[in-house]
Amino acid sequence: MQDDGARPVGAGGTLYRRVAADLREAITAGSYGSGGRLPAEGALAKHYGVSRGTIRQALAVLRSDGLVTSRRGTRRVVLGTARVQSFSELLSFTSWARSVGEEPGGAMESLARRPADERECEQLRLEPGSEVYVTLRLRTLSGRPVMIERTVYPPRVGEVVAQLPADAVSHTELLLEHGIVFSDADHTIDLVHADTDDSRLLGCAAGEALLRERRRSTDPAGVPVELSEDRYLPGTVAFTVHNSLAASALSRRHHPVPEQHPAEQHAADRRIPEQHAADQQAPGAAEG
Amino acid sequence: MQDDGARPVGAGGTLYRRVAADLREAITAGSYGSGGRLPAEGALAKHYGVSRGTIRQALAVLRSDGLVTSRRGTRRVVLGTARVQSFSELLSFTSWARSVGEEPGGAMESLARRPADERECEQLRLEPGSEVYVTLRLRTLSGRPVMIERTVYPPRVGEVVAQLPADAVSHTELLLEHGIVFSDADHTIDLVHADTDDSRLLGCAAGEALLRERRRSTDPAGVPVELSEDRYLPGTVAFTVHNSLAASALSRRHHPVPEQHPAEQHAADRRIPEQHAADQQAPGAAEG
DNA sequence: GGGGTCGAGTTGTACAGCCAACCCATGCAC
DNA sequence: GTGCATGGGTTGGCTGTACAACTCGACCCC
Numbered sequence: 311m312q313d314d315g316a317r318p319v320g321a322g323g324t325l326y327r328r329v330a331a332d333l334r335e336a337i338t339a340g341s342y343g344s345g346g347r348l349p350a351e352g353a354l355a356k357h358y359g360v361s362r363g364t365i366r367q368a369l370a371v372l373r374s375d376g377l378v379t380s381r382r383g384t385r386r387v388v389l390g391t392a393r394v395q396s397f398s399e400l401l402s403f404t405s406w407a408r409s410v411g412e413e414p415g416g417a418m419e420s421l422a423r424r425p426a427d428e429r430e431c432e433q434l435r436l437e438p439g440s441e442v443y444v445t446l447r448l449r450t451l452s453g454r455p456v457m458i459e460r461t462v463y464p465p466r467v468g469e470v471v472a473q474l475p476a477d478a479v480s481h482t483e484l485l486l487e488h489g490i491v492f493s494d495a496d497h498t499i500d501l502v503h504a505d506t507d508d509s510r511l512l513g514c515a516a517g518e519a520l521l522r523e524r525r526r527s528t529d530p531a532g533v534p535v536e537l538s539e540d541r542y543l544p545g546t547v548a549f550t551v552h553n554s555l556a557a558s559a560l561s562r563r564h565h566p567v568p569e570q571h572p573a574e575q576h577a578a579d580r581r582i583p584e585q586h587a588a589d590q591q592a593p594g595a596a597e598g
Numbered sequence: 599m600q601d602d603g604a605r606p607v608g609a610g611g612t613l614y615r616r617v618a619a620d621l622r623e624a625i626t627a628g629s630y631g632s633g634g635r636l637p638a639e640g641a642l643a644k645h646y647g648v649s650r651g652t653i654r655q656a657l658a659v660l661r662s663d664g665l666v667t668s669r670r671g672t673r674r675v676v677l678g679t680a681r682v683q684s685f686s687e688l689l690s691f692t693s694w695a696r697s698v699g700e701e702p703g704g705a706m707e708s709l710a711r712r713p714a715d716e717r718e719c720e721q722l723r724l725e726p727g728s729e730v731y732v733t734l735r736l737r738t739l740s741g742r743p744v745m746i747e748r749t750v751y752p753p754r755v756g757e758v759v760a761q762l763p764a765d766a767v768s769h770t771e772l773l774l775e776h777g778i779v780f781s782d783a784d785h786t787i788d789l790v791h792a793d794t795d796d797s798r799l800l801g802c803a804a805g806e807a808l809l810r811e812r813r814r815s816t817d818p819a820g821v822p823v824e825l826s827e828d829r830y831l832p833g834t835v836a837f838t839v840h841n842s843l844a845a846s847a848l849s850r851r852h853h854p855v856p857e858q859h860p861a862e863q864h865a866a867d868r869r870i871p872e873q874h875a876a877d878q879q880a881p882g883a884a885e886g
Numbered sequence: 887g888g889g890g891t892c893g894a895g896t897t898g899t900a901c902a903g904c905c906a907a908c909c910c911a912t913g914c915a916c
Numbered sequence: 917g918t919g920c921a922t923g924g925g926t927t928g929g930c931t932g933t934a935c936a937a938c939t940c941g942a943c944c945c946c
Binding site for chain 4: 638640654668669670671672673675764
């Protein structure tokens with residue numbers, strides 16, 4: 311319809327994505343205010359010259375990002391004007407570091423090949439007895455140690471990782487160039503106490519509390535590509551998430567979670583001072 | 599078509615929701631295996647006797663829950679058979695505790711009314727100088743102290759909270775009975791050290807690390823209903839989230855919370871030419 | 887002023903169809 | 917065997933239509 315410069319420019323692939331990007335820009339710029347109402351679907355459809363279905367697809371993206379509400383009978387309302395980070399900024403330390411204006415670094419401390427244990431076979435969907443590649447890396451922000459990353463790769467991926475230079479900053483990006491794509495990930499966030507490796511590399515006291523993120527990532531075909539455990543120094547990161555009645559992805563888990571009844575081991579582990587130390591050099595990931 | 603008992607029964611509201619529930623049940627029961635392929639959309643449509651569009655809506659739900667992949671050219675693949683918890687199990691301590699088979703408890707330690715500070719006014723979208731209700735509660739799991747909850751309510755909600763008995767277990771459920779619905783929430787997870795209140799109530803050492811979740815919740819109309827900060831003893835909970843290239847909600851934040859630039863209103867002319875020009879006030883971003 | 891009714895406006899649900907893009911197994915050429 | 921082309925199967929994207937369910941302000945009655 312009207313070609314007055316409000317066209318879904320951007321050349322970003324599909325129609326609904328361009329519309330979504332355009333609306334997101336307007337929202338984060340504050341054009342509708344916080345708590346303000348968006349135009350009706352019909353009005354947007356006419357404005358962009360597309361069908362209402364396409365507009366609805368675009369708005370579904372914004373809703374799932376937590377930018378707008380959505381309910382029957384009334385126009386959509388702007389929930390917040392916060393910038394929403396992309397999938398890669400969550401998955402890749404490098405990509406995230408750059409997005410906050412810091413210079414990411416990574417130093418490979420060790421790389422080994424060994425037989426996978428039972429849990430790793432299940433999580434990475436490998437035959438029992440398969441080998442895996444295990445890495446330990448120190449990640450830095452503008453030279454400052456910030457995080458310890460322990461990753462387990464299946465052979466297909468590990469063989470590529472083993473070829474990378476020891477000071478490679480972004481494994482994710484380099485793997486992408488080898489055709490290994492990260493598409494989905496499950497994350498589990500909790501608190502853990504520093505073991506001797508942690509304290510040595512991060513320069514903190516042994517037993518000091520760290521923020522832990524365990525992750526299991528898959529490629530677009532649903533094939534697992536990594537199992538990772540990241541431990542952050544306190545005060546360096548916070549994880550944020552939006553959820554809603556419409557579509558929720560986050561959940562809270564009881565900690566003594568896998569197997570056994572929750573009734574068993576209460577008082578025993580309530581106040582773990584600095585155990586957890588040597589119990590796993592293998593990253594545990596979400597869900598068992 | 600065939601009425602052979604594979605009909606989307608369940609009486610759970612809309613068609614696509616019933617289909618989604620039916621498929622979810624089949625997946626978590628392992629009917630397709632982990633890594634197995636789902637039937638084609640067309641086959642499912644014929645099976646359930648609905649249109650392909652409805653099937654796609656149902657599958658979109660499962661995809662956003664992280665149960666299945668989705669890409670052009672090939673059938674959907676089962677990602678995992680993990681149970682996905684509901685929105686309320688994340689939002690409400692009580693609802694979560696019950697879902698893991700423990701008995702939740704809550705004891706109001708203090709309730710006060712005081713003027714809101716600047717940040718609270720912005721976050722709760724209140725006029726400067728408005729009053730807020732502030733609560734401090736100790737939450738328990740089967741009698742064991744687990745979490746400290748500090749919540750700030752706007753007057754509309756606080757007036758109701760102030761009427762609740764001091765030993766009420768679930769504020770969320772009681773508020774629901776008063777017509778106050780929680781629909782969307784932003785969560786930020788990081789690590790914090792126990793202050794004197796924390797150590798006294800939780801029975802831990804002062805300065806011990808706790809897992810912190812800060813939350814801002816809104817009702818279906820996008821109006822803020824609470825601002826909360828929960829501090830968990832280590833080893834009691836873990837937060838899990840799924841994200842994907844398709845739709846991501848989680849992100850990672852640099853901690854020295856970049857005190858954001860006051861959003862400039864330049865782009866106000868990006869607005870779609872529409873009515874309602876006078877209804878926006880606070881351009882303040884929704885950040886916590 | 888208080889309270890209820892009504893209706894225009896808006897989003898949700900469901901249907902149908904068409905084509906493009908893509909994956910992958912098959913089979914053929916070399 | 918290896919590599920490449922082909923083609924069927926499958927999902928993604930977009931359009932159009934129709935109706936249901938819901939919100940909310942305007943309006944009327946008392």
